[in-house]
Amino acid sequence: MxxxxxxxxxxxxxxxxxxxxxxxxxxxxxxxxxxxxxxxxxxxxxxxxxxxxxxxxxxxxxxxxxxxxxxxxxxxxxxxxxxxxxxxxxxxxxxxxxxxxxxxxxxxxxxxxxxxxxxxxxxxxxxxxxxxxxxxxxxxxxxxxxxxxxxxxxxxxxxxxxxxxxxxxxxxxxxxxxxxxxxxxxxxxxxxxxxxxxxxxxxxxxxxxxxxxxxxxxxxxxxxxxxxxxVAGFIGNPPMNLFPATVSSENGRLFLAVQQARFAIAPSRLPGWLLTGGQARIVAGVRPEAIECDGEGGDGWHPADLDHVEQLGHETLLYLRLCNAQATRWVARVPGMRPFKKGDRVFVRVSPERWYVFEEPSALPEQAQPELARSQTSSTLQ
Ligand SMILES: Nc1ncnc2c1ncn2[C@@H]1O[C@H](COP(=O)(O)OP(=O)(O)OP(=O)(O)O)[C@@H](O)[C@H]1O
Ligand SMILES: [Mg+2]
Structure with a gap:
């Protein structure tokens, strides 16, 4: 050997x-x-x-x-x-x-x-x-x-x-x-x-x-x-959702602006180069299983429409768009069979600990590319 x-x-x-x-x-x-x-x-x-x-x-x-x-x-x-x-x-x-x-x-x-x-x-x-x-x-x-x-x-x-x-x-x-x-x-x-x-x-x-x-x-x-x-967009099936985003801080709390929606993000999820102002544009990522979906809204939940639903038995894949102008598609994975169907209004939430932040790459894997190409968000850390 x-x-x-x-x-x-x-x-x-x-x-x-x-x-x-x-x-x-x-x-x-x-x-x-x-x-x-x-x-x-x-x-x-x-x-x-x-x-x-x-x-x-x-x-x-x-x-x-x-x-x-x-x-x-x-x-x-x-x-x-x-x-x-x-x-x-x-x-x-x-x-x-x-x-x-x-x-x-x-x-x-x-x-x-x-x-x-x-x-x-x-x-x-x-x-x-x-x-x-x-x-x-x-x-x-x-x-x-x-x-x-x-x-x-x-x-x-x-x-x-x-x-x-x-x-x-x-x-x-x-x-x-x-x-x-x-x-x-x-x-x-x-x-x-x-x-x-x-x-x-x-x-x-x-x-x-x-x-x-x-x-x-x-x-x-x-x-x-x-x-x-x-790597984030290549490994995992379905792969990680990736979006252009901005990071901002307000009253000591950090937020991601993703497709005009605001998500809290834990400070530990931000890489050092961002804190030192090294990079203006970022890509935010969230794994499908880190997106919570519910039929009812509330504080911190964002409305979304279901585009497509795949019931796989042991889990359900939900393809959804946030309800706003910039919405490109997200995919969420929830355990078991859920009674969601195409056209339903749902609410989504992501734990602040489960976001990823990446430098803007020179290229993303194929499945992620069209999502990014369509958006013009620029990013700064204020
Ligand atoms: N004999 C060759 N002459 C010229 N270019 C080549 C030759 N063999 C491979 N290439 C090029 O080198 C690159 C890598 O090819 P390679 O076959 O290693 O890819 P791969 O990752 O195995 O792809 P696949 O998953 O399709 O098998 C490609 O751009 C290919 O076109
Ligand atoms: Mg080959």
Missing amino acids: ASVTLKRVSKVFPGGAVALADIDLEVADGELLVVVGPSGCGKSTLLRVVAGLEEVTSGEVWIGPSRVNGVPPQRRNVAMVFQDYALYPFLTVEQNLAFPLRMRKLSRTEQRARIERVARMLEIEALLPRYPGELSGGQRQRVAMGRALVREPVVSLFDEPLSNLDAKLRVTVRAEIAAIQERTRTTMIYVTHDQTEAMTLGHRVAVLDRGRLQQVAPPRVLYDEPANAF
């Missing part, structure tokens, strides 16, 4: 596409690191750079104690499962699994034992005599995973390995990957689009945006203490 370290790694493709920009990242020996980010942010490139399939433009890649810049892929003892999981079409599933073992000259008994173990784990035993052309997409994906796992490499790289599986199988295989990782203590870097996968699988999660690392932290920290508005 081995750690993986990237030191100031950049990758610029001919033609100028910057896939990785100055990445510093350390994956500990035996760690499972999940990498998330929007399409095109550099996730696959990061894996390919570790595998040796792409050379870095600048910076260093280390596997364990060795600097591997210039070392060919076959000498890195790294296994990679690709996004498009290429299998050898003229070999059966069993032969596909045996291929990397034959290359390593393992004994037949050892080969058979490893193949059986992995096939059982991934529920592909019945598929061993078949050819890839006779498998479904999800089955092919599992075989590709199996081919990486039988090698028992020092580092495993997974590029969205479960994207073709149905929801139920995803959960099973996800649990299997976690179990395999725990047992083998293989260092894993795992790329996914899937929020749940990232949050449940990763010891730590790395968030990438346009080739830049935004934050690397355990899932809980990423959720509770996002480093910036991008």
Whole structure:
């Protein structure tokens, strides 16, 4: 097993596409690191750079104690499962699994034992005599995973390995990957689009945006203490509500002006740079579950209209707009089934302790962008 370290790694493709920009990242020996980010942010490139399939433009890649810049892929003892999981079409599933073992000259008994173990784990035993052309997409994906796992490499790289599986199988295989990782203590870097996968699988999660690392932290920290508005808007489903806002103080109390409504905010929620007047424009954020909704108003409650209601059984998602001119949509999450329906007037409130304040970012994740683009609020701390 081995750690993986990237030191100031950049990758610029001919033609100028910057896939990785100055990445510093350390994956500990035996760690499972999940990498998330929007399409095109550099996730696959990061894996390919570790595998040796792409050379870095600048910076260093280390596997364990060795600097591997210039070392060919076959000498890195790294296994990679690709996004498009290429299998050898003229070999059966069993032969596909045996291929990397034959290359390593393992004994037949050892080969058979490893193949059986992995096939059982991934529920592909019945598929061993078949050819890839006779498998479904999800089955092919599992075989590709199996081919990486039988090698028992020092580092495993997974590029969205479960994207073709149905929801139920995803959960099973996800649990299997976690179990395999725990047992083998293989260092894993795992790329996914899937929020749940990232949050449940990763010891730590790395968030990438346009080739830049935004934050690397355990899932809980990423959720509770996002480093910036991008991470806040990317992690969580539905994501955090983000709005341009102003902060003001009145009689020693602090308030956020959000879409012409005034919300109390606890002083502890304001970052230091704001108190020292470092930044004029801010973004206020609130998680869907931090918004209280009620059919009746009162002091500190704001009227809102329900645009859309999703009853999910264990919880209800409420899409609402505050009753004023600037209202863009909020999403609130309340537990259980609630008798709200589209068109209802409700009242909302946010605990002063549950607001987030971020610097105005250079860009927000896609879902948050239109909300911000429509507003012209400017911010100052008075
Ligand atoms: N061989 C290449 N030549 C030129 N540009 C490339 C090449 N491979 C990737 N890129 C560019 O580098 C950037 C990062 O690509 P990459 O495949 O790493 O993204 P990704 O995060 O894996 O995206 P997805 O989630 O869609 O798989 C993109 O802008 C992409 O267009
Ligand atoms: Mg990719």
